[in-house]
Amino acid sequence: MTTEAQPDKLLLLDGNSLAFRAFFALHNSLDRFTNSQGLHTNAIYTFSNMLDSLLAAEQPTHVLVAFDAGKTTFRTEMFPDYKGNRSKTPTEFAEQLPYINQLLDAYGLTHYQLPNYEADDIIGTLAQAAADKMPVTVVTGDRDLTQLTTANTTVKVTIKGVNELETYTPEHVREKLGIDPEQIVDLKGLMGDTSDNYPGVTKVGEKTALKLLKQYGSIAGLYEHVAEMKPSKLKENLINDQQAALMSQTLARINTTAPLTIDLAATNRRPVDQTALIAFYQEMDFKSKLAKMDLGDLADENEADAAETPIKLVELTRSNLASALAKQQPRAFDLDILGDNYHVDTPVGFALGTPQQWYYSDDLSLLQEPALSQWLADENQLKYVFDSKKTDVLLARLDLRIAGMSFDLLLVSYLLNTFDNSNDLGVIAHLHGYAGVQTDLDVYGKGTKRAIPTDYAVLGEHLSRKAQAIYQLQAQLTEQLRANDQDQLYDEIEAPLALVLAQMELAGITVDSQRLKAMQQDFSKTLTEIEALIYQDAGHEFNINSPKQLGVVLFEELKLPVIKKNKTGYSTSVEVLEQLQKSHPIIERILTYRQISKLQSTYINGLLKVIHPDHKVHTRYLQTLTQTGRLSSVDPNLQNIPVRLPEGRKIRQAFVPSHPDWEIFSSDYSQVELRVLAHVSGDQNMQAAFKNGLDIHANTAMKIFGLTDPSQVTPDMRRQAKATNFGIVYGISDYGLAKNIGISRPQAAAFIAAYFEQYPDVQAYIKDIVATARQQGYVETIMHRRRYLPDINAKNFNLRSFAERTAMNTPIQGSAADIIKVAMINMQQRLTQEHLQAKMLLQVHDELIFEAPTEEIPLLAKIVPQVMDSAVSLDVPLVVDSAHGATWYDAK
Structure with missing residues (x-):
């Protein structure tokens, strides 16, 4: 109040x-x-x-x-x-x-x-x-x-x-x-509003409407001069739809x-009715809000909002450092940066403390003071943080070590609901009912306009309130983890993995920029050669990157069949071009041109821009982005380097060890998702195939095609069986399978029927997991990672079908993610135990990449598969394939 x-x-x-x-x-x-x-x-x-x-x-x-x-x-x-x-x-x-x-x-x-x-x-x-x-x-x-x-x-x-x-x-x-604001009704009158369902003028969108208003000022001014406009479809529409425009203007006003x-x-605001509010929170079961009221946050009518509750703030200095850390007790600690990339952004300040007292400072040199650096490194001094990986990396960049991070708000919030994956502490706090902190967007701004507040007190309060939010939410969210049976997932996988990822990110991977530049020249030459062939096929030069010009060449000049049209003309999407692939040689060349052009711009040029002074790239692994628990790589994304094209695979030649006489070592899980499917479904036939070391795709092909001998399986049969194996996991339909492998829909339906005849318990699993999702609203991995499915009972067919496919796939893909995460944690421990110089550098889907001295390679070849295949105990064996070489390319 x-x-x-x-x-x-x-x-x-x-x-x-x-x-x-x-x-x-x-x-x-x-x-x-x-x-x-x-x-x-x-x-x-x-x-x-x-x-x-x-x-x-x-x-x-x-x-x-x-x-x-x-x-x-x-x-x-x-x-x-x-x-x-x-x-x-x-x-x-x-x-x-x-x-x-x-x-x-x-x-x-x-x-x-x-x-x-x-x-x-x-x-x-x-x-x-x-x-x-x-x-x-x-x-x-x-x-x-x-x-x-x-x-x-x-x-x-x-x-x-x-x-x-x-x-x-x-x-x-x-x-x-x-x-001007008063012209907005004129804008709406011309362009209409699809949300409110009033028409406006035919074919007039926002861009055209704004252009007209800048010229004529208003709808009235426009229609005073509409007769003077040059003949055009626009003029015709404006005249025909004048009444619609005037009506829409009135509706918008x-x-x-x-x-x-x-x-x-x-x-006038009235005093908060404490009795009514408590009763309301009790009826709604808002325990977190009741807890705040019990603490007195709402006891006074002048403090009706948690965000208004005064907190004790003190600027941290060398003179009060000892008293700030005097008592051994859990403390919240937050080290802030303006941007997202903690490998390059400079911290703006930090805060630490307990509800009794909060300390803040923008003087990073204080972190080097013995009292504070020792507190940070002491594993017995428990620390609650927002993002342990970011905190670890930022302090490492300052030559400091942190231990004892017992609570990570970002990770815990994500585990409770994978949709709550913002990286803004304020947003996450609000999601969990804590309103006592602003978002970074509110305080720092966004994009290029991000800036430290000019008022130091504003910065200090924001840092302190962030630390306070972490502290206040710790008990509530930890209890929710326990209630969800997810505390083990946090304690044994996600929290230790964050520190492993921090080490990997700090290590980085060396990139040979000269080799990349040589590839850049080779790709440019290849693109020029393909360009010439495309121009030859077309009979003239044109802008290959212009969908409009390309559409004219393909569908008007070369008379190829029109597959699809969009608002701007003919569609020239990859999907359309692939359907036209056999129609003319130009199509194959255009597809190749696009692929190599993307490799050039996104990967060659992109990588060259993000090489650090140490000649390495330091990717960031996002632990809280995907719904399945899979890690994502950004700045740069090292998981999406295309490997289907020979040119794409060659990019991996630029990734090299950081020392002479070292090699790159790679270990990759074989068919891990299908092995998880065999485990969770309990299908005896599928399990037998894996236990006997059979080729699962050839095994499936034999059933689909009615064969009796593995030698009868052709490469194309195996390819089609492989697509069926993996498609089933994603809830593929006969239509989708037919499209994927180029067969008729009845054939695809027969494939799926034969698949389920071979693996009946897989079909039962699919039915059961969808039924479970409908009943409880979520599905889980083998490690109790949850994914909520709000549309699983939706009336809308498309929404419900997508949720059903997600229910089928998430336990499989998510469990595969859990498995490699456990392997990474165990592998890092093993490298330490063996006192090896080898370093784990990257995780790419089901693959781990290391660098090591050549003399350590034989030992790695023994222990990495050993650690990976024992990460979890399944009803079928996990199989790991390994290789090594002078570059990442050679290791594959």
Whole structure:
């Protein structure tokens, strides 16, 4: 709540829009957010978090949350199809709206709806009423409200979830669109609105509409001069659709004189009703929010929001360093950077402490002080951090060591729900009901505009609040891990893996830039030669990279059959070209040209840009990105270097050991996903094939083609069987399989039927796992890694089918990811135990890459497969293939 001394300020919230955003922000966690009565609570929970953040940030004296009164308004009377294309409101969302009003009542905030009008009109009318009385902030998910922007009214629009907002002032509207706020209704009138389902002018999009408005100023000005325009399809459409444009303009205009039955006085904030709020949180089962109230965060009406709760902040100096670390107890520690790449970005500051006292500093030299460096390195001094891998790497760059990181907020949050994978601590904190910290976007800005706050106190408070958020969430999220039976997954796999990955990233892999530059020249020469052949086939030169020009050459000049058209003309996508491959020699050349051109620009040129001064590339492994638990490589991505083309494979020749007389060593799991499938399905036939060392693809081919001897299996048969084996894991249909391997749909259906006849328990597994997903809302890997599937019971066929395929595949692919992660942890321990100089450098899907002195290669060839094939115990053996050589290419 605010004090009388605070200047008046009105906060207007678009209730329907923000509640809907709140619902979908945690839609993937729908099944996790229900109370004991079965009421879905995800929208209520997120809306509550959003309120905490907005009230803390805006400090309003007056608040109103506006809601739509129903689907019938003066706009539907004017145009019955207004918003007529919108799908039915999900019942899981609709059931929560009355409770959001209860929440607002407990917060002491006014909510209001007006029959025959929309929330926009309520907001517009109140914003105008307050124009000469107090500043106004509007928060919405609908950009249409930016027309209300004035010198006195700021409109903030959600751009991601409910916490990432874009602030619109008249200047920002002009900068972004090149028009004034009052021209937005003219813009909408011309281009229409697919979301609200009103038409505008045929074939007029935003770009054309803005061009017309810059020339004529308004719809009225445009139609005054439309007769003077040169004859064109645009002029014809403008004349034919004039009434539609004027109607759309009217529909888009927010009514700022709606007959409200309330006034500004009714929007005064009232004291929080503590009793009602506690009862509400109890009914909703919001334990984390109740815990904060028990701690007194909401005990005083002037501290209604967690983000407003004062915290004890002290700037860390050499003189108070000893007292900051005096007592051995768990402390939160956060070391911050502005960007994402902690291998090159410089830290901006750090904070540490406990709820009793928070210390912050932007003086990184303090980290070198013995008291602090020893605390960091002491494994008995427990530390709660946001991202242990990032923290480890940043401190290593400062020649410091950290140990005792017992809680990693980023990793734990990801394990609880793989959809919650933001790298912004503020966003993650809000997802878990903690509103006492801003997002980095709010404090530092985004993109090239990221900057350290000029006010040092602002930076210090942000750093401290981030550390506080880590500390406050530790107990709550650790308990959730235990409840999900995922504490072992965190303690034994993800947490130790983060430190292994940090070592690998710091080690990097050496890249021979001269070899890359030589390839660059070779590729350029090859591209020139292919270009000449393409021009020869076409009969003239043209821009091969222009889809429009290429389409004209292929479909108008060479008269090839048109497969597909898009908005800009003929489609020349890879999919289309592959269907035309046998139609003309030019197609094969264009596909090759594109592949080599991509290799040149993305991989050769891209790698040359990211080589560090130590002649290495230091990729970052993202542990919390994928839904299956697979690692992702960025800056640069070393997992996606194409190896199907000979030219792509040659790029690996540039990856070399960091010392003379060393070699690159590679070990790769063989068919690990199929072995996991044999294990989880319990299929005896598949297990027997693996236990007997049979070629699983040849074995499947024999059944599909009705053969009795492995010698009868041709390479093409094996290829088709391989596609069937892996396709089944991904829930492939007969249509998809037919398309993949170039056979008829009935043949593909017969293949799948023969497959299930050979492996009946695989079919049973698929049915069972989908049924399990429908029942519990998620699937798990063998290590209890969860993936929630909110669409598994969706009425929409496409959404439901995708969720079903995901249910089939995630336990397989995710378990394969678990297996190699365990292997990496065990392998790092073994290298240390054996006192080897060898280093683990990369993980690429099911492959581990090392560098080692030549004399250590025989030992590696023994212990790496030994460690990898014993990573987990399956009902079938894990098989590892190894190789080594002077380069990564030679090791494959």
